Amino acid sequence: MKNFSIPNRSKQPRLKKIQAPELPEPTKGVLNNGLVYYVFKNKLQDVVKIDVLFRAGSVYQNKKLVASTTAKMLKEGTKSMTASKIAERLDHFGAYLETSSNNDRAVLTLFSLKKNVRFLLPLLAATIYEPVFGQQEFHIINTQQKQEFLVNSLKPKHITNRVFNELVFGPDNPYGRTANEADFDALRRDDLIEFHQDFFLNNKPVVIFSGHVDQTIEKQFIELFSSHWLTASDKAFPDPPRDQFATGIHWVDKPGSLQSAFKMGVLTINRFHADYPALLMLNTVLGGYFGSRLMSNIREDKGYTYGINSSLAAYEQACVLSISSEVGREVTSAALAEVQHEINKLRTTPIPEHELSLVRNYLSGNYLRNLEGPLTLADNFRPLIFSALGMNYYKNILNSFQQLTSEELKTTALKYLDPEKMVTVVTGEKLP
Amino acid sequence: MLKFDRFTLDNGLRFLVHRDKTTAMLAMNIVYDVGSRDEDPEKTGFAHLFEHLMFGGSVNIPKYDEPLQKAGGSNNAFTNNDITNYYLTLPSANAETAFWLESDRMTGLAFSEKSLEIQRQVVVEEFRQNYLNQPYGDIWMLLRSLAFKVHPYQWTTIGKMPAHIEQATMDDVKDFYTRFYHPGNAIVSIAGNLKLKEVQKLAEKWFAGIPPGVKHCRKITPEPIQTEHRFLKVEREVPASRLMIAFHMSPKFAADYFTFDLLSDLLGWGNSSRLYQALVIRKKLFSEINAFITGDHDPGLLIISGRLNPGISIDEANEAIWREIDLVRKAAPNKKDLIKIKNKSLANMAYENISLLNRAMNLAFAENLGDAAWVNHLPARYTSVTAEDISEVAREYLTKNNASTLYYCSSNKSVS
Known part of the structure; x- marks a missing residue:
């Protein structure tokens, strides 16, 4: 039997002051076209994450569902690669490309092992510059989204959230607008093409790198992202909410x-x-x-x-x-x-x-x-x-x-x- | 490579220590070797209810959460069919609080009637919220009881019915604690910037005085080999029908476990998988479909699960799945596909290990199954699977006689 004294269990061990987390600022870069990017370099793990953020959330849309569906469809086929090819390539490299949007922003996030980033950066660029919004793919995505919507419509929590947003912001405020079933049927491929033109091609994103980012990656990024957005303008926020709609x-x-x-x-x-x-x-x-x-x-x-x-x-x-x-x-x-x-x-x-x-x-x-x-x-x-x-x-x-x-x-x-x-x-x- | 050290106290409690000098946080994970498979068939949901009671105060500490939060920590727990797992993270400077808290609830609980009464209600509300008041909420209960006739995997962790939880008594609680919550039935893993020596000192100080218990002897009757196809059709008020097919497979980390995992990936992990490409993109029968393994310790299930598009006949959808199964049975996957699914598995393991807490958890889980060092062998286990292995496992296990099929049909006639 080893020696051990009986500890005093009735009192919590003395607490020490919790040190403040380190909060380094990122390094900032600006491309020739004015695009701003930030780098949080960290060599601990061989992974890289790249976020491309656009002011292209649902508050900017003139028709319901346009912003979210446009973001969702960016990786469903480009001029040079079909949707299946893109999926195949990402899976082959064990990488993830999420394209999503919320009220304010659309975000593309590439998550990959460091060694594979060079194969995937061109793909990331293509999903931004030249998505084709194919009719067939649009139909598949729109059907999926509609079904998801119908399932959610049965969830008490989801119903509550939707009605709550309408009542806080008002049904006409960009933050309060919620979709219904008919909006899925009214959505057209052309709506997405137009939104993409205005809010992706003519609207500069901000890019954030994190993880094991090296010079090769940065150099390739600069080559791929410098020749676009030469005439792009920043989008102003449409109509900020002022007063709460209901009580x-x-x-x-x-x-x-x-x-x-x-x-x-x-x-x-x-x-x-x-x-x-x-x-x-x-x-x-x-x-x-x-x-x-x-x-x-x-x-x-x-x-x-x-x-x-x-x-x-x-x-x-x-x-x-x-x-x-x-x-x-x-x-x-x-x-x-x-x-x-x-x-x-x-x-x-x-x-x-x-x-x-x-x-x-x-x-x-x-x-x-x-x-x-x-x-x-x-x-x-x-x-x-x-x-x-x-x-x-x-x-x-x-x-x-x-x-x-x-x-x-x-x-x-x-x-x-x-x-x-x-x-x-x-x-x-x-x-x- | 995940480096770690291991030591065992005289009372049988095992410790795993993974040092990461780059972090200011500490993760502690404790796995207790008890899950819902260890429950009495007439008292299901008990392991999970018990997990809730572990937060109701211990001998010297009336509230578990308060001192932890005071130390800047945060915690949670989960129960599954095999294990009950408790984990916390806190600033490493306050590491000792973690040892104090966890050792006290391994010493003894402050059983109170009120705590039991409240947690019974909380868990019944959890039952209602996640299983009864949700679309598709009962789908796993139906599938499990179809696929397992003897093994306790036939019920879900929440239990068969709220009544089982409502009937739990204080005697049940005390008995369960004595049987399962003792040093010999637990593994503690620690990840963070602590030296092995420091961990040993703290472990001795706080855990060594806990009396050893008697390791329970698990006597679960194995599920007999299924010899004919099982089928269940139900109708529910949901917007879209769902189809699930479950196949019995090997236990976790058995020789061909990794082959099953890769087989399920080939069939249905992600948008480039066979089922997705064939049945969502080309044939447009499903709006989504995937395949995965349940990862149970005892022989578990390989599952194919899909949601149908409006207006599609569920029989037709089912046949289409079986045609894809036939393809993988007949021919080994080509080299390109094999490389792809392996790359994906390897990359995901790397991503998973970014998190400090995940590293602590994975070490404890592997040790509980046999050896913590297995976490470092996993990549090689996946890499060594051949294309032939995959089609062989498919031929042997993806058969009608080994399948349980659930039609979860939408009663909404306008949909299908």
């Missing part, structure tokens, strides 16, 4: 549903506002981590749900704070009342010091976690590319976390977390 509670009736999915939230300040770090901290306390007040109360104390959380969805021109969960049908009203109660508590009672210090530490650890590994800096940099801010943005946020006081947070809660101003959507069976 109050809205039911989507789903008779027989075992659970109710709800989302409650409010249009709020965007990520560059001076009060944003405080709001981020309040959001964490309320429902931003496993030990949050909502989780402790509604899941761990009452057992109403498998999970509940609050989050900040930061768009380019707006930000929404929301709380969402799926709860048992019978306890829906009770759960909603508890959420209101927790929000009000933040407005009336300062957060106790021990809870505040826990959240500070949790958030510091979380930033360290988010920045672990060779490719994570780029992910964190992505939201900042169209702003003048660099990675310093995160340093400032981390500093704010350390400095904000309970009183300041209470003031912030009074300013931004007002249940009266929130809109709530519930999908489920409304009990008498």
